[in-house]
Amino acid sequence: MIEVRNLVKRYGDKKAVNNISFTVEKGEILGFLGPNGAGKSTTMNMLTGYISSTSGQILINGVDILENPIEAKSNIGYLPEIPPLYVDMTVDGYLNFMYDLKKCKLSRKAHLKEICDLCKISHVRERLIRNLSKGYKQRVGLAQALINNPPVLILDEPTVGLDPNQIIEIRTLIKKLGRNHTVILSSHILPEIQAVCDRIIIINKGVVAADGTANEIANKLTNEHKMTIRIEGTSHTASDKQEITNALKSLGGIKYVRADMEREKGIYDYDIEADEKTDVRRAVNALCREKGWNILMLQLSDMTLEDIFLKITSGDIASVQERISDEAKDAVAGMEMIFGDDKEEGEE
Ligand code: ADP
Numbered sequence: 001m002i003e004v005r006n007l008v009k010r011y012g013d014k015k016a017v018n019n020i021s022f023t024v025e026k027g028e029i030l031g032f033l034g035p036n037g038a039g040k041s042t043t044m045n046m047l048t049g050y051i052s053s054t055s056g057q058i059l060i061n062g063v064d065i066l067e068n069p070i071e072a073k074s075n076i077g078y079l080p081e082i083p084p085l086y087v088d089m090t091v092d093g094y095l096n097f098m099y100d101l102k103k104c105k106l107s108r109k110a111h112l113k114e115i116c117d118l119c120k121i122s123h124v125r126e127r128l129i130r131n132l133s134k135g136y137k138q139r140v141g142l143a144q145a146l147i148n149n150p151p152v153l154i155l156d157e158p159t160v161g162l163d164p165n166q167i168i169e170i171r172t173l174i175k176k177l178g179r180n181h182t183v184i185l186s187s188h189i190l191p192e193i194q195a196v197c198d199r200i201i202i203i204n205k206g207v208v209a210a211d212g213t214a215n216e217i218a219n220k221l222t223n224e225h226k227m228t229i230r231i232e233g234t235s236h237t238a239s240d241k242q243e244i245t246n247a248l249k250s251l252g253g254i255k256y257v258r259a260d261m262e263r264e265k266g267i268y269d270y271d272i273e274a275d276e277k278t279d280v281r282r283a284v285n286a287l288c289r290e291k292g293w294n295i296l297m298l299q300l301s302d303m304t305l306e307d308i309f310l311k312i313t314s315g316d317i318a319s320v321q322e323r324i325s326d327e328a329k330d331a332v333a334g335m336e337m338i339f340g341d342d343k344e345e346g347e348e
Helices: 040-047 069-073 091-101 108-118 134-146 164-177 190-196 214-220 238-249 281-291 305-313 317-323 326-330
Strands: 002-011 014-024 029-033 055-060 076-079 152-156 182-187 199-204 207-212 223-232 254-264 267-274 294-301
Touching (some): 014 040, 014 207, 029 040, 040 055, 040 182, 055 069, 091 134, 108 134, 108 164, 134 152, 164 182, 223 254, 238 254, 281 294
Parallel strands (some): 029 199, 076 152, 152 182
Antiparallel strands (some): 002 014, 002 055, 199 207, 223 267, 254 267
């Protein structure tokens, strides 16, 4: 649906976007995550044909955005960070105006009604846009992007400045839209992207730092040297705790062992950290076999996306890229989407 190849944008000497490539499949919700100044808006502006690229190519539904801009743009609904609203118009007047501007051929009345119902703005159609709350203005902006039913939706920071309830509503709506549209949305807020997107591209300083599903990215960065193990000793008393802690500490490559809570009578969780790149799982297993202890649970400590984001944006990109395999980069299609329930229509 969207293909971006070796995209570059220079502002003078500065490369705001530096050789970005990615594809987005039909029906996918892609999150573009990066700190302020990473190059998200610049990329989105190129995707929508609002600015041209210095080099590289963008195909929307197979159509080159620079060679055939009108056809390519007819496939896109765009909600810029600041919604392009005429605040002296009523919602209805504005949407009709946008309908004409887009030369929409769908049945005017039915199409606008459908969009207003979807965006939950039917009850404010006669209101002046300037008198609406920020959340409602955002919905009107989204409604305008949906006119003419474009297969691709590009949403730049769609929840910036909204209150928590409005954020939940817009997120729910975006998820719903993902059923029938390919959606790209940008955000500098991690939970935002995690809540809505099937796939995440992390961009920093104009380059792609990571690309995959939220889980894939986290899995690829699993810390194999950090884990929690629940071990059952033989006596089921506190003396097991000391014996097991000491035995674990005596294994080679272990940095620290800490017995955590008592989970069942006399059974504890042990947090273990080994030297980096040292996988001690087999050694622990052998020890437990030898001592007649049972391993009831073993869990590697995942890095949260927050950790990954911090790692990437603090400049340690190379090490992260190294650890994200091509398989993660290619994993795009066929993902099942989970949709949240609609929230009740809120009052202004
Ligand atoms: P983001 O959307 O991720 O916050 P932007 O795409 O807005 O990032 O900006 C990427 C970089 O390009 C920033 O360093 C920004 O200052 C620079 N930049 C953006 N637009 C222009 C412009 N019109 N002229 C010069 N530099 C720009």
